[in-house]
Amino acid sequence: xxxxxxxxxxxxxxxxxxxxxxxxxxxxxxxxxxxxxxxxxxxxxxxxxxxxxxxxxxxxxxxxxxxxxxxxxxxxxxxxxxxx
Numbered sequence: 001x002x003x004x005x006x007x008x009x010x011x012x013x014x015x016x017x018x019x020x021x022x023x024x025x026x027x028x029x030x031x032x033x034x035x036x037x038x039x040x041x042x043x044x045x046x047x048x049x050x051x052x053x054x055x056x057x058x059x060x061x062x063x064x065x066x067x068x069x070x071x072x073x074x075x076x077x078x079x080x081x082x083x084x
Contacts, residue, residue, distance in 0.1 A: 002061075003056075007049055007050060008050050010081050010083060011082065012048070024074070025071070033067045034061020034064065035060060038052075048078070
């Protein structure tokens with residue numbers, strides 16, 4: 001199993017959009033072969049940070065996930081909402 005943890009610090013006033021994008025992404029990702037779990041959380045110490053936690057069956061499944069056009073689109077759109 002492969003575990004991926006990522007986070008994004010969201011610009012002030014952009015959290016609703018970032019959460020919308022994140023929920024679309026995790027819900028779609030959960031349907032991909034090899035996805036064990038995929039979730040998004042708000043950091044309780046920093047409410048402007050979203051944390052993504054993913055579990056994949058193997059490296060091949062994770063690599064396939066990175067090749068999905070919607071995953072690339074998500075990353076590009078989320079970066080517009082991000083400070084870091």
